[in-house]
Amino acid sequence: MSPSRNRCTQWVAGSAVALALLFAGAATVASARGEAETPGPRTPSARSADAGFARDMAVHHQQAVEMSFIVRDATGDEDVRRLAYDIAHTQANQRGMLLGWLDLWDLPKTAPDGQGPMAWMPDGGHSGHSGHDMEGMDHDGALMPGMATRTELDRLRAARGEPAEVLFLQLMTDHHKGGVAxxxxxAEQCTVPVEKRLAQGMAEAQQSELDLMADMLAARGAVPRP
Structure with a gap:
């Protein structure tokens, strides 16, 4: 084979490899956006359940992280501190994933005009919540079911020892109930498979922590709030 023909063969082979790598990269991005597993829009819309859940759960998680750091400094009880660390670590990581997906989808981290928190859920997230949860909705800083109000957070910051432990466990129980819903x-409405799997895992993990917190409250002569 002549040198020129050999160079031509090498160039064609190299181009084929480059094209293969280019297509592989495009397929990876498409899969992350849900294209490889679901038909339909290239990315979720700003008003979709996928985007709404990512936005709202990122806010919900941020408060759980905040409460966990507050109680960590308010008690020396190792069981409560360990639970607080686990919640803060897990939910901070999950929050990063949710915000990362919004960046990947090129969607804003705030709701579109006219769409408030929980609008992506058929009933606005109201069903299955106690009267206390409902009173907290859009009042005193509580944007979603289960979220603590500013007044409740101030009480937690001021508490020390066992009273801080009990209040934290009660507030976090309410918080987890809202998060599970x-x-x-x-898990029922989102269309991006990886987000649906994360949501299902969240529900299972937080339900397990609800059972643990009920036991911890009982050990302190207390119960979850009605």
């Missing part, structure tokens, strides 16, 4: 809503 949201996660189950996404």
């Amino acid at each position: 949201m996660a189950r809503g996404c």
